[in-house]
Each structure stands twice: as structure tokens, then as C-alpha cells.
Amino acid sequence: MYKLWATLIKDIKILLRDKVGLTLMFVMPILLVIVITSLQASTFELVNENKLPLIICNRDSGDISGQFITAISKTGMSEITDVPKNLTTDQVSSLMHEKDALIAIIIPQDFSSKIIEKAKSVSSKALNDFTSEEDKTISKNTIGESVTMFYNPVLQDSYLKSINGAFLSALQLVESKQILNAIYFSLNNTKLPTALEQDILTNKVKINPIPISKNGSKSIPNATQHNIPAWTIFAMFFVVTSLGSSVVKEKLSGSFVRLKTLPTNYLLSLFSKQITYLGVCLLQAAVIFSLGIWLFPRLGLPPLHLPSDLVSLFIVSLFSGWCAVSYAICIGIFAKTQEQANGFGAVSIVILAALGGILVPSFAMPNSFHLLMKISPLHWCLESYYDLFLEGGNFKDVLKNIFPIIGITLIIQIIALIKLKKNQII
Amino acid sequence: MDNIALSIENLTFNYPGQTAKCFSDFNLKITEGERFGLLGPNGAGKTTLMNLITGLLPFQKGSIKLFGNEIKNKNKSVKKLFGFVPQDFSFYQELSPKENLEFFGAWAGLSKNEIKERIIELLEITGLTSVKNQPIAEFSGGMKRRINLAIGVIHRPRILFLDEPTVGVDVQSRLSIISYLKELNNTGTTLVYTSHQLNEAELLCNNIALIDEGKIVAGGTLESLLANHNENGLEGLFLNLTGKTFRD
Incomplete structure (x- = not known):
């Protein structure tokens, strides 16, 4: 027992005197987690909170285009800049670059008249025999010129679709209002009362999105809750640069x-x-x-909420750390130089992190990568942490991910032992 | 038979991947209490022989016994019998002499109290008491050689193997090391020593073997060797038996 104690003391002293190694193991991951979380939090805010710069060139002189712009404004997604109606399409696209606008829309000059025409046509069809050929002809002719939307190619497809959806919703509202007014006027020969109009158009059934976790908590996941577990695992496995080279250094000394x-x-x-x-x-x-809990809120980032099952959190951290350490020692045993241990160790961890879902979410990976993902120990560590941090799981929930971590760790340890035995070191 | 400290019989060894034998049917016996010098030119096989004796290199044929115990078995009791002072600095440069002695003392199987006593004693002998808590990385070559020796003897081995223990040190450190080794020998420790320093070997060794190309070309007490080969000093004898051409 005293031998182990003396060896531990020796290792701890050597570690504490290795300032570069300590910096790599503590300062670098801390910087990484702060930078990545800040970046992802700002992206999150861009999508959810920031207003999208939008240029509108309204060539229409009617009222309905104004209602359309008001409806867009009410979605809260955009910060609208009006530009003169006489600008050409090229001038509008140039203005997008000048004003850093990601989206621009051009409302055609016959927008209001065509909407009114369409409303009357639909109203007429609703009240008469709309199966006649004549009615169909009218309907086709009243659709008119589309609203043109320019967008910056940096916008991701999913984000573009959600903007497009919001604009279509605004357009739908304007059209519905006109159709409703036209039908009401045809039936009652009087204008639709404002209260009734509001009641019909705005009193819609809503979808209420609620994140459901295993412990019944309804807290909304954020960049911190996603990033801290992921980059903690990355930091743990990055000890390969210090530990791997420490094993090689001792071997060569x-x-x-x-x-x-x-x-x-x-x-x-x-x-x-x-x-x-x-x-x-x-x-x-x-x-x-701790940084996630205490420092992040001071930096304007969302605070980290620890899982309620702290024992499971400790167990997952313990097995993840054991796996990381075993991997680093194995690399150190196989490497012939410190450069080999550092180079291969660091690159392999980045690859395993990518495969494991730390750099790219696992659900976004192609099917062909799903098997490879399961080979990466970082994947199982991450799944265990996400079970606790995002889904409010307990020990029973994380157990299914801990078994693969133990399995991979034992395989790594056996490979290292075989190599030591082969080299007659043990 | 009881007083044979080291016995090598029919030792055959070649490095993996090499066909040329470093040693072929090599035999050597060293009696307990001797101060034995293994001398030879570069590439003669001195360090390889040390590595074979200490179990660092596995050999193909033959036997190496320390006090009657086969070294090939690598059991703990055999390892406790000997101490080794390698040619390279064999300690942690980040640690102090005291910390190194604490660690290697534990690995040599000493208790905490024994280590404590030995540290005081060895630091005093090697003149390192005043710098016992400083990292060795800051030490001079001579100081490093002295701590290298101190670690090798912390567990009071019955036989001590020294591979060029005074390389690169000044006269003061060299004489101090030689003096300590003689003291150690007086208390019963058998010394097996390799060196290029022939005058140092003359000072220290009472028995010498000159080896060249894996074979003993001459062996015996210094006086008998000089008398048999009609030489006045070890250097003349060395050149006479091993020639003047480069070996490496």
C-alpha cells in the first residue's frame, strides 16, 4: 500500500509541476466551453430572439400591402426597412449587401387589386355554382404576380423555411381577411364588423410546445445545457495529450x-x-x-442547471474519466515518441468527438455513421450526460449507456496489457 | 560455491533481428566482496552485459545467477539482491533528491521509516543535504551522478552494478564517488563496475576482466594482468589486448 501511496505522491507532484500540461487540461477546455457556448447561444438568440433585418420594397399603392407588412411586423421576426417603390430588382439586391439585410421582399404593384379580385372570385364561387368553367377561369386569372423574396445564401435551409412559413402565414391572414369581408358583404350587403373580423381571424387554436423530460421538469434546454456536458467529456478525453506523453516520457527516460x-x-x-x-x-x-453555474450568468450566458440525481452525475463522470484515462494510457504504451502520443492522441480524440456527437449532433449524422458512432466512447459518455442534464434521467436511465463505456474501457485496458506483456514490461 | 555473487554460464545473446551474436557461450564468475571491473572498448558489450545481468534484456541461452538465484525468473527476491546505477540519469528530474529517494525507496521495498533513515544518510554521504528539496533538473552533472548512485544503493543491495558511474563529472565528484564505493565494499557489497576511465578502474577494482567483441580477452587481479602481459599500466595493457583501431 505504501508503494502505491509513494507512487501517487510522485505522480501528483510531477503533474503539479507541469504547468503546460495543466494549462492544456484545465484552461483550454474552459476557454473552449465558454467560446463555443457563447457562439451557440448567440445563434440560438438569432433564431429565437434577434430580429432579422428585412428590406421591403412595396410597389403597390393599395391598402392590402400595408396590412401585409403590418402582419409581417407582428410576427416579431424581422426589423423592417422600407425602400422606395421605384427601385429596380438589382438595386434592391444591392441594398441587401449595403444594409446587411438577410431577406428582401418586393411587393408587386397590383398586389392589392389582385387580392381583392381573388377575394371577390372566391366569394362568388362560394355563393354560386363554382363548378362552372367560367368560375375556374376567373380564379386562375386573379392569382396575379407573386411576392418576390430575396435571401442571403448564408441562411440555413431550415431557418429559411421557417421565415418563408411566417411570411406565408402573414399573407394568408391578409387574404383570408379580404375573402371573409367579400363573403360577408355578399351575404349581408354590409361591411363585416371589426369585432367579428378580429374574432374570426385572430382567435385561432394555438400549439403550445412543452419540452418533456424524464423527471417531469419542463425547463427549456439551452446552449449551456447542451455544451457543458459535451465539452466536459471532450476535456476529459483530451488528457491524452498530457497523460499519453507522460507515459511515453517515463518509458523513454x-x-x-x-x-x-x-x-x-x-x-x-x-x-x-x-x-x-x-x-x-x-x-x-x-x-x-461550477463555471456553468456561477460564471456563465455573469457572462450573459444561460446558467447551467445540474441534474437532480447528483450520485448518477458522479458515477457517469467517474466512468467517463476512467475510459478517458485508459485510452490515454493505451496511446502512451503504443507510442514510441511524445510527438506520436500528442499528435495521434489529439487527432484521434477530435475524430472520436466528431463521431460521438460532440461536434455534430448525432441525430444529424447520416445513417452510415451510426455504427461508427457507437464505437466512440465519447458517444456513450455524452448520451449518459444528456440523459441527466437534458432529460432529467436517473441512474436506471444512464445504466444502459454506462455498460458500453465499461465495455470499451475494458477492451482498451486489455489491449494495453497485451502490448506491455508482448514488450516484456510486465 | 556459497561466496559466488554472480555466475554467468554459457550465455548466448543477440539483439532481435540481428544474426551476429553479442555473446556466445560467455562465462564469468564474481566472488562476493569483490570490486570487479569490466573494461573494454566502445561496442565491446559492457552495457549489454549489464542489461542482461540486471534482467533488462532477455537472453536466448545460458544462465545468469545472483547468489545462486536465476535472474531470468525476475522474482522480487532476486531483484532485491542487486542495485543498479545505469549510465543514463535514472530518476525524475522534476523531483528533488529527497522526493526521488522516497519514491525509489518505496519501489525497492523499504518501509517508510527505513526510507527516512536512508535519505538522511545518503544525502549526507553525497553532499546533497542542503539541496535536498530542489528539483534535480537544476543540478550540475556531478550532483546528478551522485544522486543517481544514491538511488541505486538506497535498499543496501548485496551486489551493485555500476555502468560508467562517473561519466562527465569533475575530479572532486569522481573521487567522492570512488571513496564511497570503497566504503560500501568494505561493508560487504560486491561491486561490478564498467568504465572507460582506466585510472579510475586502477583505483577502485581489485579484479578486472577485459572484454572485447563479447569475449573475455584477459582477466585476473590488476597486478597479475600487468605482470603476465609485461605492462606498466592498465592503459598499455588495454591497447595491447584490444588494438588501436576505432570500434564504433
Whole structure:
């Protein structure tokens, strides 16, 4: 027992004196998590809170285009800039670049008249025999010129679709109002009362989106809740740069020669390194989670909410750290130089992180990557953390992801032991 | 038979992937209490032999026994019998002499109290007490050689293997090391020593083997070797037996 204690003390002292290694293991992941969360939070805000710069060129002189613009404005998605009606299409697109507008729409000059015409036509069809050929001809002719929408190609397809949907909804509202008015006038020969109009057009059935988690909590996930678990796992696995090169350094140093001649198995040294760096991994998790709770709100980022099941959080962190440490030691055992350990270790972690869903969400990956994803230990670690942080799961929920972590860890350890045995080190 | 410290019989060894044998049917016996010098030109096989004796290299044929125990078994009791002072610095440069001695003492199987006592004693002997808490990385070559030696003897081995223990040190450190090794020998520790420093070997060793190309070309006490080959000093004997051409 004293041998292990002395080895632990030695490893901890060497680690604490390695300032570059400590910086890599603590400062870099902290910076990474702050930067990535800030970026994702601002993207989140762009989609959900920020107003989209929108240029409107209204060539129509009627009232209905004004109602359309008001309806767009009421969606709350855009910050509207009106431009003169006599601008050409090219001038409007040039203005988009000048004003950093992501969207521009051109309302045609016959917009109001065509909507009115369409409303009358629909009203007429609704009240008469609309199966006649004559009615159909009228309907086709009254659709008129479409509203043109220009967009900046940087806009993602899904975001563009949601904007398009909002504009169509505004257009639908304007059209519906005209049709409703036309039908009411045809039936009653009087104008539709404003109260009734409001009641019909605005009193719609709403969809109420509620995120449902396993513990019944209804908190809305945010960039912090997604990023902190993901980048904590990345930080844990990134100990490969320090631990992997520490194993190689010891192997190449004279001290390794002496260790092999002493009456103690070299496995004790590796066991001590595992314990030391497992402590580092748990400390990394504690530091990053603390920053999420205490520092993020001060930086204007959403605060981290820890899962209610803290024991499960500790268990997941422990097994994730053990897997990360085992991987780093395995790399150190196989590498012949520190450069090999650092280079291969770092690149392989980035690849495993990408496969594991840390860089790209796993649901967005093509089907062909789903098998590869399951090979990455980072995937199982991330799923376990997401079970706790996003879905409010408990130990029973994370257990199905902990088993693969243990399995992968044992395979890594066995590979390392075989290599040590083959090289007659143990 | 009881007083044989090291016995090598019919040792055959070649490095993996090489057909040329480094040692073929090599035999050597060293009696307990000797100060034995293994001398030879570069590439003669001195360091390889040290690595074979200490179990760092596995050999193909033959036997190496320390006090009657086969080294090939690599069991703990055999490893406790010997100490090794490699040619390269074999310690953690980030740690202090005290921290290194604490760690290697534990790995050598000493208790906490034994380590404590030995640290005080060895730091005093090596003149490193005043710098016991400073990182070794800041030390001079001589200081590093002294701590390299101190770690090798922390567990009071019965036989000590020294591979060029005074390379790159000044006269003061060298004499201090030689003096300590003689003291150690007086308390019963057998010394097996390799070096290029022939005058140092003359000072330290009471028995010498000159090896070249994996074979012992001459062996015996210094006096008998000089008398048999009609030489006045070890350097003349060395050149006489190993030639003047480069070996590496």
C-alpha cells in the first residue's frame, strides 16, 4: 500500500509541476466551453430572439400591402426597412449587401387589386355554382404576380423555411381577411364588423410546445445545457495529450530502466497514473460545471442547471474519466515518441468527438455513421450526460449507456496489457 | 560455491533481428566482496552485459545467477539482491533528491521509516543535504551522478552494478564517488563496475576482466594482468589486448 501511496505522491507532484500540461487540461477546455457556448447561444438568440433585418420594397399603392407588412411586423421576426417603390430588382439586391439585410421582399404593384379580385372570385364561387368553367377561369386569372423574396445564401435551409412559413402565414391572414369581408358583404350587403373580423381571424387554436423530460421538469434546454456536458467529456478525453506523453516520457527516460530493475511491477506505476488522472478528470468536470453555474450568468450566458440525481452525475463522470484515462494510457504504451502520443492522441480524440456527437449532433449524422458512432466512447459518455442534464434521467436511465463505456474501457485496458506483456514490461 | 555473487554460464545473446551474436557461450564468475571491473572498448558489450545481468534484456541461452538465484525468473527476491546505477540519469528530474529517494525507496521495498533513515544518510554521504528539496533538473552533472548512485544503493543491495558511474563529472565528484564505493565494499557489497576511465578502474577494482567483441580477452587481479602481459599500466595493457583501431 505504501508503494502505491509513494507512487501517487510522485505522480501528483510531477503533474503539479507541469504547468503546460495543466494549462492544456484545465484552461483550454474552459476557454473552449465558454467560446463555443457563447457562439451557440448567440445563434440560438438569432433564431429565437434577434430580429432579422428585412428590406421591403412595396410597389403597390393599395391598402392590402400595408396590412401585409403590418402582419409581417407582428410576427416579431424581422426589423423592417422600407425602400422606395421605384427601385429596380438589382438595386434592391444591392441594398441587401449595403444594409446587411438577410431577406428582401418586393411587393408587386397590383398586389392589392389582385387580392381583392381573388377575394371577390372566391366569394362568388362560394355563393354560386363554382363548378362552372367560367368560375375556374376567373380564379386562375386573379392569382396575379407573386411576392418576390430575396435571401442571403448564408441562411440555413431550415431557418429559411421557417421565415418563408411566417411570411406565408402573414399573407394568408391578409387574404383570408379580404375573402371573409367579400363573403360577408355578399351575404349581408354590409361591411363585416371589426369585432367579428378580429374574432374570426385572430382567435385561432394555438400549439403550445412543452419540452418533456424524464423527471417531469419542463425547463427549456439551452446552449449551456447542451455544451457543458459535451465539452466536459471532450476535456476529459483530451488528457491524452498530457497523460499519453507522460507515459511515453517515463518509458523513454532513464527512470524507466531503474523501475524495471526494482522489485515492483510496472503495473503499479500505470495504476497510480490512472488514479491521478482520474482525479484530474473529475476535477475538470467539477470546475467546468461550477463555471456553468456561477460564471456563465455573469457572462450573459444561460446558467447551467445540474441534474437532480447528483450520485448518477458522479458515477457517469467517474466512468467517463476512467475510459478517458485508459485510452490515454493505451496511446502512451503504443507510442514510441511524445510527438506520436500528442499528435495521434489529439487527432484521434477530435475524430472520436466528431463521431460521438460532440461536434455534430448525432441525430444529424447520416445513417452510415451510426455504427461508427457507437464505437466512440465519447458517444456513450455524452448520451449518459444528456440523459441527466437534458432529460432529467436517473441512474436506471444512464445504466444502459454506462455498460458500453465499461465495455470499451475494458477492451482498451486489455489491449494495453497485451502490448506491455508482448514488450516484456510486465 | 556459497561466496559466488554472480555466475554467468554459457550465455548466448543477440539483439532481435540481428544474426551476429553479442555473446556466445560467455562465462564469468564474481566472488562476493569483490570490486570487479569490466573494461573494454566502445561496442565491446559492457552495457549489454549489464542489461542482461540486471534482467533488462532477455537472453536466448545460458544462465545468469545472483547468489545462486536465476535472474531470468525476475522474482522480487532476486531483484532485491542487486542495485543498479545505469549510465543514463535514472530518476525524475522534476523531483528533488529527497522526493526521488522516497519514491525509489518505496519501489525497492523499504518501509517508510527505513526510507527516512536512508535519505538522511545518503544525502549526507553525497553532499546533497542542503539541496535536498530542489528539483534535480537544476543540478550540475556531478550532483546528478551522485544522486543517481544514491538511488541505486538506497535498499543496501548485496551486489551493485555500476555502468560508467562517473561519466562527465569533475575530479572532486569522481573521487567522492570512488571513496564511497570503497566504503560500501568494505561493508560487504560486491561491486561490478564498467568504465572507460582506466585510472579510475586502477583505483577502485581489485579484479578486472577485459572484454572485447563479447569475449573475455584477459582477466585476473590488476597486478597479475600487468605482470603476465609485461605492462606498466592498465592503459598499455588495454591497447595491447584490444588494438588501436576505432570500434564504433
